[in-house]
Amino acid sequence: MDAGEEEARSAYVKSTSELDVELSKPVFFVNSQGDVEKIHAILRDLRIADSDVKTEPASASIFKLTFKATALRGDKLKRFEDALKKGKCECISDGIVPWFPRKIAELDITASRVLSAGAELESDHPGFKDPNYRKRRREFAEKANSYKHGEPIPKMAYNEVERGVWSTVFNKLSQLYPTHACREHNDAFKRMIERCDYKNDDLPQLETISQYLRSTTGVRLRPVAGLLSSRDFLAGLAFKVFHSTQYIRHHANPEYTPEPDVCHELLGHAPLFANQDFADFSQEIGLASLGASETFIEKLATLYWFTIEFGLCKQDGNYKAYGAGLLSSFGELKYSIEDAGPPDRKGFDCEEASTTWYPITRYQPIYFVTESFKDAIQKMRKYAKTSGRAFTIKYNKEAESVEAVKI
Incomplete structure (x- = not known):
């Protein structure tokens, strides 16, 4: 340091x-x-x-x-x-x-504070005993850790095994999207196939996707070695920066990953960042996190979980998924939409969503249903006022900076 x-x-x-x-x-x-x-x-x-x-x-x-x-x-x-x-x-x-970043370049400080799922793997990780996989994870981590704001995102050459994993995940999920994903995701997914080199036999590059997103909604991707704290991760969203992994799940079980991987990021998250209302909603969560107490950060992280990761909406009378945790999971995507019994589906309320317990290693018992992303933006702005901060945050789009203004 x-x-x-x-x-x-x-x-x-x-x-x-x-x-x-x-x-x-x-x-x-x-x-x-x-x-x-x-x-x-x-x-x-x-x-x-x-x-x-x-x-x-x-x-x-x-x-x-x-x-x-x-x-x-x-x-x-x-x-x-x-x-x-x-x-x-x-x-x-x-x-x-x-302390919180005031300028987008200051994310260089927070992006390096990886908590887990980087180069070091837990003993129960599918790739823990695979030396080749662990070597690849170190390579991905080194690339991400050396990245600085303003640089082109390093291009990754994925090997045959990694491309095979991507192909399996891509093919299965793309068959479910027309009937299970929200229309905003499906519309963007089609455009990204055309513009960002999304295909089933090789992985698209973060730099290509980031440039496209910047031109459409102002969102940019930033490589990260592993999991960040909730505070550091949400701070990126305030600047319309999404920290994205580049490593891929272990080939032993393409249908499962214990942590976010490039399949989760590029199939679940990236397409919806091409939708302006969704991008703005994500940013509102990030802006609310800057300078917030640890208690409020925990609430925001939970709210993020029930929306950006596992959110549902209702379109034409049917439930549809917009959360990346659903859009990158074959099993839970079907479970959340198709099952009439087990899941409890509730109307989206920030306070309730931010204080509801959730499991990490199994399907969710509760899903919150958003009316629209515009409605979610208004609810999020109102909820941010309950943070207890003595100031509010204003974002300067041109300078890509924030200013704290006394209330």
């Missing part, structure tokens, strides 16, 4: 009645001169110079302390916060708001 990344990762904003959104400048508010003196004593213990923090009155009884970007790097921020609690220094705030 270079100094710039370390600095950005340690940046926090402390929010109260006013909001300081300068990148990498931690801000604290205290309510007495005595606490200011305690804090300066703590800083001396941490060997932080007085010149590294600016103290100024924020009101008649509140003091604002603004630190230089380099003052609380590494573990110093946590040590400082721990010392505040121990010294019973009262900071006026409703919580620390984690």
Whole structure:
């Protein structure tokens, strides 16, 4: 990690009645001169110079302390916060708001924080005992980890085994789409066959798809080595960036993958990103995540699960799938649409969807049915106001940046 990344990762904003959104400048508010003196004593213990923090009155009884970007790097921020609690220094705030990217290029920081499913595999993974497969996963991970914003996405040459897996998945799913997928997906899927080299005997390239999506809805793809945290993944959506894997599931069982793979990304997700309303709905979830509390991030991740991954809609009186988890699974796609008994289908409600428990390793017992993507956008914007943030986020399409605006 270079100094710039370390600095950005340690940046926090402390929010109260006013909001300081300068990148990498931690801000604290205290309510007495005595606490200011305690804090300066703590800083001396941490060997932080007085010149590294600016103290100024924020009101008649509140003091604002603004630190230089380099003052609380590494573990110093946590040590400082721990010392505040121990010294019973009262900071006026409703919580620390984690650093979040303000510019699309800053996704270079978050994209590298892969939690799992990258080069290292769990012991129960179908490819764990296959040295050739594990070697390929490392190759995919290295390509993704070296990628930087603005570069062409590396082209991957898929081998015969990988192309065979793609062919199996592509053929089975494309037979189900006309009757089981929503019309927005089917319309886009036809266009991507024409424009993005979708075919059954070889995999399309992320760069080709990304260029097409940018020209239609403004969405771009970005390669990622594996699973990101919910916070980091959703932050990408705020900038209309979808983090996509390039590795493919193990050939031993083409119908199953324990983690998102290129089949899931390109067959389930990518076509719908060519629909403007769906792309905008996805972005609204991402914008709501920036600077949100961990509790609200968890709610948004659950809401994402029940919509972008496993969402249904109703068209011409019939249930249709738009969630990528359904559109990339032969079995659950049929189960969610065809079975009249087991699944419970409910009208989409953000609060209910964000707090409903869901299983990861078996078919969903509940599906939420969206009236339309335009309706989902309006519901999502209203729900974002319940986040508890002291600010709202505005997206600048031309600059591909966001601005935090005090409420």
